[in-house]
Amino acid sequence: MSRIIRTITKKTMILFLGLFLINYSVISSISPININSPINTGSYKSLINEIPVTDGNTRQSENILMIHDASGYPQDTLIIDVEIINDDVFVGFQFDIPINNGFQFVSGSGVLSPERITDHELSIGIVPNTNILRVLSYSFTNTAYIGNLGIIVSFSLIAPNDTGNYDLIIVDPIIGNIEPANIITQAINSTVSIVPVPLIPYDIFLNDLSVLSGSDTCLAAQHTIVASSIYVEDGARVNLLSGYSISLISESKIESGAYFHAFITDDLDYCKKPEVIPAKNIESDISENIFKHLSYENDVYHILPNPSSGIFTLRFSEKAPDTDFTIKIFNLNGQLIMEKIVSGKVETKLDLTAKPGGVYLIEVINSDSVWISKAVKQ
Secondary structure, X not given: OEEEEOOOOOOEEEEEEOOEEEEEEOOOOOOOOOOOOOOOOOOOOOOOOOEEEEOOOOOOOOXXXXXXXXXXXXXXEEEEEEEEEXXXXXXXXXXXXXXXXXXXXXXXXXXEOHHHOOOOEEEEEEOOOOOEEEEEEEOOOOOOOOOOOOEEEEEEEEOXXXXXXXXXXXXXXXXXXXXXXXXXXXXXXXXXXXXXXXXXXXXXXXXXXXXXXXXXXXXXXXXXXXXXXXXXXOOOEXXXXXXXXXXXXXXXXXXXXXXXXXXXXXXXXXXXXXXXXXXXXXOOOOHHHEEOOEXXXXXXXXXXXXXXXXXXXXXXXXXXXXOEEEEEEEOOOOOEEEEEEEEOOOOEEEEOOXXXXXXXEEEEEXXXXXXXEEEEEO
């Protein structure tokens, strides 16, 4: 027994497969049991008017286009993967996705999977004066795509501000063979989940953390970050921020060329938004970038008064080591505004009267330690 699946709409779309021009009429949505049957409604000769599907135990070929589910936080850049699972050879594909609900397509982000292509081309972008993202891939030599499953194309979307579950709907999908004919049997839509940004933890304790070259890591804690044996490779970026203290212990090492910034701040949303405070390179000549201690609110020195109208006193305690110290003051843009060297535990005046009011970061450095303090000019 057989049944005939016919098209429902007469919407026309154009697909270039190699050097062939195909004029298709396609259904706008496909249920799991439907066959997408192209019927010509224009002036071109009809390629396929109906597709018989045999019931019973006979297995039919399946050619499925599927968007993988994705998730992220508001305003994240999400990578959307599209897979084709095919029993039959195909030489081109095309589909549309309406981009709604605050999502934004990242221009230039489309890429074909190198494991599945040879000389295939990709055209991807928003159709002018619409919200339709059109994805089209083909081979001018009608070369078949490689393999029978796996990601075929990926692109990026910027997530909306609002949390929730959103559907990415495939419209007018085509998987084309060399005849040419549309051989798609199923299209599977995607759910993109946008979840709230996790609450910032009170404390963070890190142990044996390696940050590889090319990585970009940002961690925030309401109170304290303690890191033991951190290793940051050349070319890696690390931002550590807390509201009270940061400690690097047990021979943590930051290679020359790494981008490392540890700072005390009230703006704990820093990691959630585009970088607005430039990270500051750790100089490669400070103890070979091996730090024994990095802390705020310590028993080595005090900043008095704090807040102040502009004149601060840095006073060392009896517990301070009897060494030379380098004192550096930065504004919250990462700009060095003052630097001085003091010998021994000398009480030092820090004059910020000519600087605008706000929060400043004070670094005190000796041969094996770095302390960071927050000073507020009223």
